[in-house]
Amino acid sequence: MTAAPPIGFAGPDVPLLEDVRSCIHCGFCLPSCPTYLATGSELDSPRGRLHLIGAILDGRIEANEHVLPHLDLCLQCRACETACPSNVPFGQIMEDARAAVVAGPEAPRAWSLRALALRNVVGRREVLRAALAPARLATRFGLQEKARPWIRRAFGLRAPMLEAQLDALAARPFRRSGVLARPPEARARVAMLTGCVQGELTPRMHEATLRVLARLGCEVVAPPAQVCCGALHAHAGDAETARDLARRNIEAFEAAAVDAVIVNAAGCGAAMKEYPRLFRNDPTWLARAERFAATVRDATEYVTSIEGFDRGLGPIDAVATLQDSCHLAHAQGIREAPRRILNAIPGLQVRELKTPDRCCGAAGLYSLVQPEMSRAVLEEKLNDVEATGAEVVCTSNPGCTLQLAGGIVSRGLEARAVHVLELLDESYRARR
Amino acid sequence: MGAPRTHEVARGTLPAMSTSQPTLAVLVDELTRALGKSSVLARPEELIAYEYDATIERARPDIVVFPASTDDVATVLRLARKHGVPVVPRGSGTGLAGGAVPVQGGVLCVLTRMNRILEIDVRNRTATIEPGVINLQLQEAVATHGLTYAPDPSSQRVCTIGGNVATNAGGPHTLVHGSTVNHVLGMRVVLPDGRATFLGSRVPDAPGLDLRGLFVGSEGTLGIATEIVVRLVPRAEAVRTLLAIFASIEDASNAVTRVIASGVIPVALEMLDREIIRAVQHSRDVGYPEDAGAVLLVEVEGLRETVEQQSAQVIEALRAAGALDLRIASEAAERERLWEGRKSAIGAIGALAPNFYLLDGVVPRTRLPEVMRGVEELSARYGFRCGNVFHAGDGNLHPNVMFDSMEPGATERVLALGAEILRLCIEAGGAITGEHGVGLEKRSYMEWMFGADDLEAMSRIRLAFDEAGLFNPCKVLPSGHGCASAHSAELTHHLATPGVYV
Numbered sequence: 001m002t003a004a005p006p007i008g009f010a011g012p013d014v015p016l017l018e019d020v021r022s023c024i025h026c027g028f029c030l031p032s033c034p035t036y037l038a039t040g041s042e043l044d045s046p047r048g049r050l051h052l053i054g055a056i057l058d059g060r061i062e063a064n065e066h067v068l069p070h071l072d073l074c075l076q077c078r079a080c081e082t083a084c085p086s087n088v089p090f091g092q093i094m095e096d097a098r099a100a101v102v103a104g105p106e107a108p109r110a111w112s113l114r115a116l117a118l119r120n121v122v123g124r125r126e127v128l129r130a131a132l133a134p135a136r137l138a139t140r141f142g143l144q145e146k147a148r149p150w151i152r153r154a155f156g157l158r159a160p161m162l163e164a165q166l167d168a169l170a171a172r173p174f175r176r177s178g179v180l181a182r183p184p185e186a187r188a189r190v191a192m193l194t195g196c197v198q199g200e201l202t203p204r205m206h207e208a209t210l211r212v213l214a215r216l217g218c219e220v221v222a223p224p225a226q227v228c229c230g231a232l233h234a235h236a237g238d239a240e241t242a243r244d245l246a247r248r249n250i251e252a253f254e255a256a257a258v259d260a261v262i263v264n265a266a267g268c269g270a271a272m273k274e275y276p277r278l279f280r281n282d283p284t285w286l287a288r289a290e291r292f293a294a295t296v297r298d299a300t301e302y303v304t305s306i307e308g309f310d311r312g313l314g315p316i317d318a319v320a321t322l323q324d325s326c327h328l329a330h331a332q333g334i335r336e337a338p339r340r341i342l343n344a345i346p347g348l349q350v351r352e353l354k355t356p357d358r359c360c361g362a363a364g365l366y367s368l369v370q371p372e373m374s375r376a377v378l379e380e381k382l383n384d385v386e387a388t389g390a391e392v393v394c395t396s397n398p399g400c401t402l403q404l405a406g407g408i409v410s411r412g413l414e415a416r417a418v419h420v421l422e423l424l425d426e427s428y429r430a431r432r
Numbered sequence: 433m434g435a436p437r438t439h440e441v442a443r444g445t446l447p448a449m450s451t452s453q454p455t456l457a458v459l460v461d462e463l464t465r466a467l468g469k470s471s472v473l474a475r476p477e478e479l480i481a482y483e484y485d486a487t488i489e490r491a492r493p494d495i496v497v498f499p500a501s502t503d504d505v506a507t508v509l510r511l512a513r514k515h516g517v518p519v520v521p522r523g524s525g526t527g528l529a530g531g532a533v534p535v536q537g538g539v540l541c542v543l544t545r546m547n548r549i550l551e552i553d554v555r556n557r558t559a560t561i562e563p564g565v566i567n568l569q570l571q572e573a574v575a576t577h578g579l580t581y582a583p584d585p586s587s588q589r590v591c592t593i594g595g596n597v598a599t600n601a602g603g604p605h606t607l608v609h610g611s612t613v614n615h616v617l618g619m620r621v622v623l624p625d626g627r628a629t630f631l632g633s634r635v636p637d638a639p640g641l642d643l644r645g646l647f648v649g650s651e652g653t654l655g656i657a658t659e660i661v662v663r664l665v666p667r668a669e670a671v672r673t674l675l676a677i678f679a680s681i682e683d684a685s686n687a688v689t690r691v692i693a694s695g696v697i698p699v700a701l702e703m704l705d706r707e708i709i710r711a712v713q714h715s716r717d718v719g720y721p722e723d724a725g726a727v728l729l730v731e732v733e734g735l736r737e738t739v740e741q742q743s744a745q746v747i748e749a750l751r752a753a754g755a756l757d758l759r760i761a762s763e764a765a766e767r768e769r770l771w772e773g774r775k776s777a778i779g780a781i782g783a784l785a786p787n788f789y790l791l792d793g794v795v796p797r798t799r800l801p802e803v804m805r806g807v808e809e810l811s812a813r814y815g816f817r818c819g820n821v822f823h824a825g826d827g828n829l830h831p832n833v834m835f836d837s838m839e840p841g842a843t844e845r846v847l848a849l850g851a852e853i854l855r856l857c858i859e860a861g862g863a864i865t866g867e868h869g870v871g872l873e874k875r876s877y878m879e880w881m882f883g884a885d886d887l888e889a890m891s892r893i894r895l896a897f898d899e900a901g902l903f904n905p906c907k908v909l910p911s912g913h914g915c916a917s918a919h920s921a922e923l924t925h926h927l928a929t930p931g932v933y934v
């Protein structure tokens with residue numbers, strides 16, 4: 001029923017009408033959408049966003065400055081997909097819509113700039129390291145304490161995330177590649193995605209993951225040719241760069257000839273399992289991407305598939321709670337694995353959050369791009385965390401860990417935020 | 433970007449009331465001054481997100497407002513009336529009759545921000561709430577006091593109590609507890625001219641005409657409920673949920689009669705046929721057997737001992753009726769899983785076909801087997817796949833006809849099939865809607881059920897509330913209020929629009 005060509009959408013990634021049409025407008029997704037809960041407006045709901053995208057495709061409205069903010073306010077947390085009885089591929093539609101906007105001749109400057117920054121900084125390891133170097137140097141002299149008041153003044157709502165990132169820079173980055181562990185009589189050969197910012201900002205997650213995998217008898221390699229997974233690029237509408245990075249990773253990991261590719265960042269894992277989506281117009285790469293995607297495993301998923309992972313654990317006497325990272329629970333459908341790990345740790349008291357699978361507001365770059373909504377969503381999460389009395393808040397994604405760490409500091413809670421595997425690693429080591 | 437251009441396709445096909453632009457501009461101004469900027473939407477791109485409910489009816493409002501109080505609502509109605517602009521109330525927009533779609537434009541009054549629970553009176557077992565409170569939220573809030581709010585539409589996670597009141601919503605547990613009308617004691621209502629009043633009372637059995645009963649189920653045509661007093665019931669001490677598996681719908685329908693004849697009235701008795709079972713399992717695994725012809729979901733509740741005894745009786749009746757297998761859930765998690773399948777059933781069909789037409793009819797329970805056979809034959813004759821899910825205990829059936837509106841002629845054929853199925857319901861002594869309401873879609877079928885005198889009487893009652901005929905116009909009653917031609921125009925519109933046709 002296309003009445004007029006879409007205005008403001010362009011390029012090969014324009015959302016598919018059949019995807020948008022699969023929404024039956026039942027509204028079941030509304031109560032799980034953090035932005036709808038915050039604004040109470042259909043415009044900021046999954047159903048409303050799909051309807052706006054549909055109206056753009058029909059040529060009934062333009063993708064203009066009155067419409068795009070509502071698409072931009074979406075966290076891409078995909079809680080709506082879990083709630084949707086009609087299997088609407090919301091994540092895909094939203095990524096396509098953003099790509100179609102960025103590819104358009106009149107893309108808003110902020111969107112283009114974001115894509116540009118991601119392409120040239122996050123997508124390039126050397127540039128990223130150089131960009132972080134001065135801040136890293138400052139932490140060596142303990143300057144982050146001095147910088148704190150200034151950051152809070154200058155960055156307001158964005159401060160918690162930035163402070164957490166600055167604190168994280170004090171640790172030594174994880175920049176290893178090649179063979180990382182080779183236990184005798186390895187049960188499997190696996191590769192680790194070392195990622196872009198992750199090795200720089202949350203190196204302990206990698207160290208813990210590596211120790212856990214080695215302990216469970218895996219030979220672990222990190223192909224040096226691997227690159228950023230491209231998730232942030234895809235989310236921001238830079239499908240071209242996402243495809244480029246995906247192709248390079250597929251080549252790098254294929255060459256490593258491993259049984260599984262282990263990813264401890266839920267956002268990256270989801271993106272890599274979904275590489276085939278990027279190649280819907282490219283049959284050759286589509287087939288290759290499908291083969292590759294089948295080898296990708298989230299770290300918690302892989303660890304719990306190994307018989308006996310729950311043996312030899314030492315006690316951790318603490319109250320813990322679990323934040324289901326959105327791209328683990330909603331995008332990869334994994335909820336049990338992190339819980340099995342936590343429940344296996346002796347002495348650990350696990351208390352569930354009231355809404356463990358509601359977004360924490362980190363959402364990739366979101367905390368920096370949409371500081372107000374991000375903060376509102378974080379505050380809700382902190383209320384939930386506080387009510388459990390947890391001393392350890394576990395997640396399955398570096399972004400969530402940093403966001404929660406920042407929130408914990410800003411609210412003055414007595415707690416720490418870690419990846420589930422960091423706690424598992426601690427528990428193994430507590431056994432000695 | 434260039435100057436905003438819009439393509440008002442949706443409104444173009446409907447006989448718009450067309451309020452003049454200058455009038456609208458003045459009204460927007462006045463509303464903004466009264467409610468604040470963040471409570472009024474008037475840009476075309478924004479209004480488009482309020483042109484729908486869960487049907488495929490589409491009509492763009494001219495203005496959307498989010499009142500925060502009874503006073504706000506009164507102000508909105510007064511200002512709109514002053515300018516002769518129609519008003520339509522809206523809750524969460526999950527309605528299945530097009531009731532919240534503003535077919536003649538005007539002001540759409542969205543009540544979701546009025547979502548406070550004002551009082552829970554544990555001793556008198558009542559709660560006073562604002563209309564935007566979500567059904568499940570109310571249930572959760574009173575659960576801590578050992579109480580529950582009984583009506584549980586499948587959409588309860590999303591729909592508002594205000595919408596439930598307007599549509600007299602039912603649900604699986606309506607079988608024993610009755611639908612919304614049995615659980616609303618009274619409510620504050622702002623009448624179409626902006627005056628506020630209280631219908632019913634805070635105690636049961638108020639004297640005088642039961643205007644409360646009249647308002648419940650009036651589908652947003654008599655005024656806006658802004659404060660609702662509901663009755664709460666104690667939560668059952670024990671609950672047992674059973675899933676019985678049958679070779680065919682007919683066997684399962686006979687089992688329904690047998691269970692009830694056994695003297696037990698389960699709190700819920702729900703049936704899903706093969707198509708629906710497959711749709712549900714395709715959407716998420718809730719443990720329904722995909723090779724079954726039909727399943728019955730039966731729930732009994734009460735005191736611990738009675739539940740034991742009753743479930744034994746139910747099991748016996750189900751076995752005698754030819755149940756192939758039985759699954760019994762007493763743990764909360766297992767029960768929830770069984771119910772999740774039922775509650776997502778309608779949405780799950782969305783993934784099987786580009787469009788589906790969800791029907792809502794009701795027949796006396798004992799006529800179920802033959803009516804079901806009729807539905808099956810009719811859909812086969814029209815060449816459509818049809819899945820059935822229904823509140824079998826009270827004879828409320830929901831055939832879901834799957835089709836593709838892009839296929840030439842399919843929509844007309846589906847509509848004709850729907851009409852035949854509803855006729856079948858009437859012939860069996862039933863009615864054209866069991867719970868979703870008449871709204872926009874079924875207005876023309878009202879003539880099949882009611883004579884001219886009855887309709888005239890209803891129309892006069894409506895005029896007593898809304899003499900200007902500007903309040904949620906074109907809903908429920910087949911003609912009058914200046915939009916007699918609306919229905920045929922809508923049908924043309926359906927041909928083109930994707931989604932579920934309801």
Ligand SMILES: Cc1cc2nc3c(=O)[nH]c(=O)nc-3n(C[C@H](O)[C@H](O)[C@H](O)COP(=O)(O)OP(=O)(O)OC[C@H]3O[C@@H](n4cnc5c(N)ncnc54)[C@H](O)[C@@H]3O)c2cc1C
Nearest residue numbers: 523524525526527531585586592594595598601602652657
């Ligand atoms: C998948 C699915 C399953 C469903 N299952 C059931 C079911 O099991 N049982 C059932 O009964 N219904 C069911 N429904 C239909 C729907 O959820 C109900 O009709 C519900 O009561 C509508 O509530 P709402 O808040 O979404 O109202 P809306 O759709 O926004 O409005 C419905 C009607 O109520 C009027 N209205 C809303 N608020 C007020 C108010 N405060 N004062 C006056 N009028 C008002 C509107 O004008 C409109 O006419 C289902 C819907 C879907 C999509």
Ligand code: SF4
Nearest residue numbers: 033074075077078080
């Ligand atoms: S992805 Fe998250 S924020 Fe975006 S519409 Fe879905 S639930 Fe809402």
Ligand code: SF4
Nearest residue numbers: 023024026027029084
């Ligand atoms: S739950 Fe799915 S089908 Fe229903 S409105 Fe949301 S996206 Fe659409």
